[in-house]
Amino acid sequence: MPPKPTQRLFSLPPRFLCPSIPRTLIRTFRTFAPIVPGKQSRFNYGHNLPLLGASKQAAFLRKENNLPLRTGALTIKKGMTGVYDPETGKRTPCTVLQLDRCQVISHKRRDKHGYWAVQVGSGTKEARNVTRPERGHFAAHEVPLKRHLAEFRVKNEEGLPAVGSVITADLFQEGQFVDVRAVTRGMGFAGGMKRWGWGGQPASHGTSLTHRAMGSAGGSQGSGSRVHPGKHMAGRMGGEMHTVQNLKVMKVDAANGIVVVHGAVPGPKYSIVKVQDALKKPWPEADALAGLSVGGGGAGLAAAAAAEA
Template sequence: MPPKPPSRLFSIPPRFLCPAVPQQYIRTIKTIHPGKPSRFNYGHNLPILGSSKTAAFLRKEPMLPFRTGALAVKQGMTGIYDPETAKRIPCTVLQLDRCQVISHKRRDKHGYWAVQVGSGTKEARNVTRPERGHFAAHDVPLKRHLAEFRVKNEDGLPDIGSIITASLFQEGQFVDTRAVTRGMGFAGGMKRWGFSGQPASHGTSLTHRAMGSAGASQGSGSRVLPGKKMAGRMGGEMNTVQNLKVMKVDAANGIVVVHGAVPGPKYGIVKIQDAVKKPWPDADPMVGLSMPGTASLAVAEG
């Protein structure tokens, strides 16, 4: 048990012992009263509770990337011939569409460090008034898609309005991609979970692809346990594919080609960020980021 706190200096005596004390004085004492101490982790110089938000943030902090990611459009798959191995490498083509930094999420205000990124464009008549106010407050154009990318600290927050180009990623580095998978509709147990099905003979009638029993009787409480694999809606869920190697980068056209398949349908939105299970790329956190005026000036000078 925590040590018993000492007697408070401004403790309020019972009313019957001091009937002449004005009510205003009692209210003043209550305002400067420190309040009831917590019976958990009471005292100074004690370790942080493992179930607190601060401890959770410290556990996750080493896994957070140093810089922001980008929103891209999945244009489809292709192949790249490798002359060294004489093999065709399957790749996915991702293209950045007017990707721009919209706002920041700060630790002192929101509880974490993050960068809000928008891509595409949208007509003002199709944007709600709160959304138009959000874009106007940060002096950025209207965007069709918005997403957040967690970063490690304040150094990974680029200037609001910065344009994110394909040069944010370098050839040879590894990235993680996140997207919503293709919706398959209502699917059975064999397609959704890989069930083997029931026997083709020996009395099986019209239930060759059925899942069979959904659970025991008294042994499991005469009920179907939560999380049971059954037929239902398949797809349409956020999925992450990690450790995809960047094969080609075309900064002029905003194209990033990655090795392997990426979740989601064609022309779907994909989130790209540095892989958390690979060494961080040796690059400046602000590479591939530029303000709209400086970007146009660089193109004109080139």
């Protein structure tokens, strides 16, 4: 029979020997008790572990290392094609994305807005179709009117290009990996089998006219006599923002503003797609000003006129 372990210091006696000890005093004893090295704890105990904070500053610092170093681009999905490799004889399915007057509109700064981001605009729009607040926003930054606007988070201030800079297809290099975000195609009202991939109910053994039906939506008393939130049901399918990670850039045509990426991209043809450096791949070895040219807006024209003068 193995020997009994010795009592630890500050260990509590059984409750039947001291029934009158208040609960607050027990909590005090437990706070003074030493931490066993081999025991797992839900708190962040350790010698070399940073202190976890619950403030906005702590959350920002934890997420800072997972943010891209530079901005992305707004593109238009033109469709799919294939890239043929004559050496291997393989055809790779690809998606063609095109940049349309993509330009830096403004910045979001850490001291004012709480995070670092670049606001990018694409396309063009007539002034009569733009609201007065929007026209004031573009006029304040001396940039032309844009049809589409989006923000791209960056790590720090070094990833903020000059306002008015035109983003070209040279922002991406062949061989690098990117993450694409777009709104998926709207399928309308769809059943559960199409929307969620259900297998369906049996084709025989008493099943009648409910082969593709949902069946039970929830239990009785065991699950609260209710339908739990998030229950998979029939409903509107598609039309949601979706992200596809780690797509390889196959071709870049800077003259026509075309970027060809490997694989499929969410959304129908002529939809807007956000493209940015992949988070789960090494950052591309490119110049900080690659794919950025100052010009095209009021600020760029003013800078060019000042340089000529």
